Amino acid sequence: MRYPLLYSFRRCPYAIRARLALRVSGIQVTLREVVLADKPAALRACSAKATVPVLVVNHQHVIDESVAIMVFALKQNDPQEWLVTDADLAAECQRLIAYNDGEFKSHLDHYKYADRFPNQPMEVYRAQGESFLSELEAKLAISPYLLCERPTFADMAIMPFIRQFANVDKEWFEQRPYPHLQAWLMELLRQPLFTSVMDKYKQWQEGDPVIMF
Numbered sequence: 001m002r003y004p005l006l007y008s009f010r011r012c013p014y015a016i017r018a019r020l021a022l023r024v025s026g027i028q029v030t031l032r033e034v035v036l037a038d039k040p041a042a043l044r045a046c047s048a049k050a051t052v053p054v055l056v057v058n059h060q061h062v063i064d065e066s067v068a069i070m071v072f073a074l075k076q077n078d079p080q081e082w083l084v085t086d087a088d089l090a091a092e093c094q095r096l097i098a099y100n101d102g103e104f105k106s107h108l109d110h111y112k113y114a115d116r117f118p119n120q121p122m123e124v125y126r127a128q129g130e131s132f133l134s135e136l137e138a139k140l141a142i143s144p145y146l147l148c149e150r151p152t153f154a155d156m157a158i159m160p161f162i163r164q165f166a167n168v169d170k171e172w173f174e175q176r177p178y179p180h181l182q183a184w185l186m187e188l189l190r191q192p193l194f195t196s197v198m199d200k201y202k203q204w205q206e207g208d209p210v211i212m213f
């Protein structure tokens with residue numbers, strides 16, 4: 001196989017961040033669209049946890065964490081300088097992503113699927129997630145992107161999750177007092193880079209023709 005192989009799921013925020021980095025780096029991959037309720041055996045065979053995204057390089061090198069896929073891509077080519085070299089900014093980038101992928105993602109899931117977590121009303125889960133929105137709003141009031149004047153790894157890794165949070169109830173999100181966060185999200189979503197990674201593909205099945213991404 002000449003190209004790395006990406007198992008992806010269009011709406012998954014982890015897969016979106018991986019596709020953004022692959023696309024900006026110019027690395028071409030073959031794409032297999034996964035339906036989470038019907039994961040292909042080939043995905044399970046290469047990654048026991050079988051989450052998406054998974055990138056398989058040279059048939060054998062399996063990268064099954066989205067942040068690691070971003071780093072893999074950007075280390076090969078980082079034309080927009082998303083990788084953060086300054087030590088303080090790198091530490092802040094890591095801290096933000098760790099919180100995003102941990103506590104915030106948990107609040108997001110509880111908010112989005114509140115009917116599955118009936119021990120608290122949806123508003124409680126939403127308010128728990130909202131504290132991260134406030135933190136990001138304070139940062140974006142100081143600089144146009146999370147770490148500095150231009151988008152970096154932090155923005156691209158976190159934006160898909162804020163998009164998902166906003167999409168749970170767009171009207172609510174738009175009415176909240178987060179003007180900088182709302183503008184930041186809108187700006188990143190309207191970039192051709194983002195729209196270029198959101199094409200729809202049908203579920204991959206063994207034997208399907210190769211899809212280039």
Ligand SMILES: N[C@@H](CCC(=O)N[C@@H](CS)C(=O)NCC(=O)O)C(=O)O
Pocket residue numbers: 009011012013014015036049050051052053064065066067
């Ligand atoms: N830490 C992983 C998380 C990936 C993840 O949880 N992806 C979700 C889709 S949004 C998934 O595959 N869920 C299916 C499952 O957990 O079985 C990463 O960063 O790649």
